[in-house]
């Protein structure tokens with residue numbers, strides 16, 4: 001990833017000096033974080049290429065300035081918050097792929113709101129669905145009937161393969177993984193969970209155990225979690241040899257558990273860990289041995305779902321498997337606080353033994369917005385867009401790779417995934 005970024009930077013720098021000005025960006029979505037202003041006086045800014053024209057004027061901003069917001073945030077919000085840039089941006093408006101700061105300056109949001117904005121900021125159809133529902137009824141829990149949650153669940157289930165037809169709605173990816181782990185443990189009758197090294201599955205007391213990056217882990221009990229060798233085809237100790245990585249999983253089951261496990265969870269492309277794909281064929285082999293050990297297989301699609309790989313709607317499809325439980329968040333809501341767990345009727349039924357309730361899970365506004373997101377992703381062919389932009393950038397990076405004789409692996413799926 002770091003090298004991909006470096007190469008991209010070099011490409012952009014070279015193209016800038018060769019082509020210059022606004023002609024540089026022949027595709028709006030490829031021009032990240034360049035100035036929209038001709039010059040603000042600083043030399044380095046004057047040398048930056050311009051963003052292509054965009055027929056939208058941000059509203060005049062009269063709110064508090066960045067300095068004031070920053071001071072207030074430091075005083076009243078937790079010290080664990082971090083920010084990007086030495087002088088953090090005060091973002092006050094968003095429109096499709098662009099963000100605007102307090103001075104009306106436009107930025108390409110190549111980060112897509114930390115891989116969350118799947119249709120574009122303030123997409124009109126998503127906004128309209130949210131506003132119309134808000135005017136009628138903002139809040140109702142599942143103790144009453146409301147069509148929005150049922151319609152959304154039906155639409156989401158229609159996107160899933162096999163018998164993955166039952167949906168639980170939650171508010172975030174962490175919560176989705178919490179619920180998935182709970183179901184795996186109840187269904188299997190075992191506690192041991194297996195996750196990959198370098199994984200990120202959330203920061204709550206339980207999911208912090210699944211997460212396997214020390215930068216995100218506090219020294220608290222981590223639960224009964226076994227972190228197996230990461231099947232990273234490029235930097236992993238067994239290269240792309242899926243069978244050797246799977247042997248490590250079997251060893252953990254044989255030597256670190258009773259022989260029975262609750263489940264296995266993995267991202268299909270590790271996101272927080274640096275856009276790392278899994279060795280080809282890995283999930284198929286792992287799912288087999290985990291199921292033999294009585295466990296369920298969970299795909300964390302928080303980052304990879306909703307067409308972001310370009311080639312498939314779900315990341316797990318790239319490995320030719322059907323999980324027993326799929327967790328999702330981020331792109332599902334285009335910015336709404338929304339997450340979901342989809343599983344089979346059999347596994348879902350384990351939560352009927354006790355009261356299972358989530359005040360905001362399936363909230364009518366989030367459900368109406370989420371349904372609109374699904375429709376927009378299809379209508380506007382966002383998955384094809386990801387494939388298109390990813391392939392274009394990959395081609396440019398490959399040119400650079402040849403020119404600079406770099407042998408760093410450039411991988412199409414993770415690039416598309418990282419650049420939506």
Ligand SMILES: Cc1ncc(COP(=O)(O)O)c(C=O)c1O
Pocket residue numbers: 171172173174175177200201202203267271272300301302303329330
């Ligand atoms: C793969 C993955 N799973 C789970 C999460 C946690 O999601 P949330 O931040 O919505 O709790 C994240 C967040 O980045 C993630 O990338």
